[in-house]
Amino acid sequence: MARSGRLDLGNVLQAVDAASPAEAIETLARELGVAFDAVAVSFLITDLTGRAVVRLGQAPVWRSDGESATVLPLEGGPREQALRTQTVQVSHPGAAPEGRSTGLWQVLAPVTERGESIGLLELYLPDEPDHEVVTDIHQVAHLLAFVIIANRRHTDLFERAQRSTEFNLSAEIQQRLLPEARSCEASAFTLAGWLEPAASIGGDTFDYSLARDVLHLSITDAMGHGIDAALTASLCLAGLRGGRRRGMSLLEQATSANATLFDYTMNGATDDFVTGLIGRVDLRHGVLDMVNAGHVAPYLLRDDEVTMIFEQPAMPLGIFADTVYDSHQLQLIRGDRVVFVTDGMLERRVSTVDLPTAIRDTRDLHPREVVRALADSALEAAGHALQDDATLLCLDWHGMHSEDRDTSSGADPQRASAGLDVRPAARRPDEARRHRGS
DSSP, rough: OOOOOHHHHOHHHHHHHHHHHGHHHHHHHHHHHHHTTTSSSEEEETTTTSEEEEEEESSOOOOTTTOEEEEEESSSHHHHHHHHTTTTTEEEEEEETTTOOEEEEEEEEEEETTTTTEEEEEEEESSBBBBHHHHHHHHHHHHHHHHHHHHTSSSHHHHHOOOOOOOOOHHHHHHHHHOSSEEEEEEEEEEEEEEEEEESSSOOEEEEEEEEEEEEEEEHHHHHHOOOOHHHHHHHHHHHHHHHHTOOOOOOOOOHHHHHHHHHTTSSSSOOOEEEEEEEEETTTTEEEEEEOOOOOOOOEETTOOOOOOOOOOOOSSSSSOOOEEEEEEETTTTOOEEEGGGGGSSSGGSSSHHHHHHHHHSSHHHHHHHHHHHHHHHTTTTTTSSSOEEEEEEEEEEOTOOOOOTTTTTTTTSOOOOOSSSGOOOOOGGSSOOOOO
């Protein structure tokens, strides 16, 4: 049996802090190797496409410096199972890291913080790990999440490893507009966003911020493509964030962002406008307040029925200086799911996707998997060549704001998706269900 790790937390943190940000993972990997008698230790970071992981930790991964990164597609095996189910996966003897002999035990632990799946901790052990070892590795993987969050602020290493394609300037601007964490779990809700970019960036964004008793969220679509759309989106999002941080009401945020965009339009800095849904959830009472600025209506999944939340939308942001915005309220019920989309999910080439049915068929998946599955369906329908960005934001309402979140090493196990049946015919979203924790 592999022995339980004897990590001296103080020494580990001191060693990681003494290392450069680009070497922090290698430093931690060495400490873990000693503690668990591991033959090899790696960190597998999730690719920005969500469809692969990249091995990082045994050696620096700098794609442009002549060193190749090991990209490992997620194809239903132990890596994808660990990420989906947020559980530790232990493989039988026969596994082996590159350049090593077979007969080792592979342990894959999800590296997660508040439901944000950052990647996997991978260890190869000479002996079968017992329950205590597996538990210790799971907890260490949670610690690794905080090490990564702290160090990626100071280096491009992690983001460069995540990129499987080159970013042009408009894509680079758009990437900076998105929240760093694409998922968030709290006691009352689970939230996840996804942006599938078109070949020519369409100016989509999504955003959220969690206050003590309020969840702010938005999804926006700047008209046009390329750098102009990215700059328009930047102005809009900066206006919304600035108003939010100054404590403005929802209507004041919309009015302020509209004025900002209109002023720049009049000054000739941009000639585009922005559609958007700007929302705020009162976490104490479960009331979703929304302003619809000329945007696609969101979908509500309640019980087994999907409906669109139709309210008369106001004009998009930035067209008229004197536009008056109204807010509309939706009383959320425990178990509700609200899915916000941009019109890239409804474009002509994606029209073969029955979005209400797809939302219903993925009802038992974690929002993290829901937004990816829906984006995948749009991408496939468009022949992997979207004409406009396809963006989604999925909100699950659990209605327990006064209670602590049930968490295990960075994730709520009751909200995680079920593992995939890896048989090819059973990899559809509607065959990977599990009752969502409520």
